[in-house]
Amino acid sequence: MTGHAGGSAEPPDTGGVGGATRQAARWATVGDARAHVTGRLAAAGVEPCEVDADLLIASVCGWTRPRVALERDTPLKAGTAAAIGALADRRAAREPLQRLLGEIGFRRLRLRVCDDVLVPRPETEVLAGLAIEATPPEGTVVDVGTGTGAVALAVADEASPGLVVATDVSEAAVACAADNAQRRGLAVNVRLGDLLEAVPEQLRGEVDVLVSNPPYLTPEEVAAAAPEVAEHESREALVGGAGGQDVIWRLLAAAGQWLAPGGTVLVEGATTRLAAAAERAKQLGLRGVGVQRDLAGRERVLVARR
């Protein structure tokens, strides 16, 4: 097999279901695969296509991303090429990159991404940071709607809590969060149930930080989102009833019962509806109500205290 630098003589395959899988048999080198996968992803509207192509190849080959460029003349075995082609076709169908790679970085952690469980978003790192700052030493933290466990695990990793409880209504999420906790060796007590119903009763009035990234979008907002979200994420994880507000409002009502005096509630929400949620928090008698912005400068997290 002859390696040739920087790609193939053939034009990249730019479309069609299974296009990359069909082409893969003709890729002689890593460089061929890079050129074809990049072209396939670009045609499907994936950005940045070069980065995604390199990450998919790296994950199949068990390499770091920079190594892919250095190995461009390396011959590809048929099985490896086929595996890369199959992943490229799934990415071209706009499956989230992290779901294909199987894991995601969240603050200091690498977390497993699971089927039917939301891939954590970068803006949620801000929510986790606020929860970490608000957690007193040996404090009790409850993360409602934990998904992969990202927020609860970040608190267990970066703060010094006495107890972290994480809840979710989704069995897939509970299994995923428990698995991530075990893999990372972090103590998070994961429970299945609606809001705080699965939290031990003796913690009522004792919680120092109640944190949540609940479903807060409307069906219309999900439909208008990128295909990675609109077509490949669980609607239960994304859509809140009553115009996106119902889970947030129920959570704020529960905060008064579960927080210790002076305890903090932190809830991620839609920028356009945070003012209404803040008003609701005040009506419910919560104090110090404010809104924090995400890394893009958008209002993103409601903060209040009991």
Ligand SMILES: C[S@@+](CC[C@H](N)C(=O)[O-])C[C@H]1O[C@@H](n2cnc3c(N)ncnc32)[C@H](O)[C@@H]1O
């Ligand atoms: C937007 S996702 C957030 C997941 C995770 N916290 C994160 O930030 O990546 C919302 C999560 O809340 C869960 N959920 C939805 N309704 C819930 C409820 N009533 N009680 C507990 N969890 C709920 C969903 O299953 C989903 O895992």
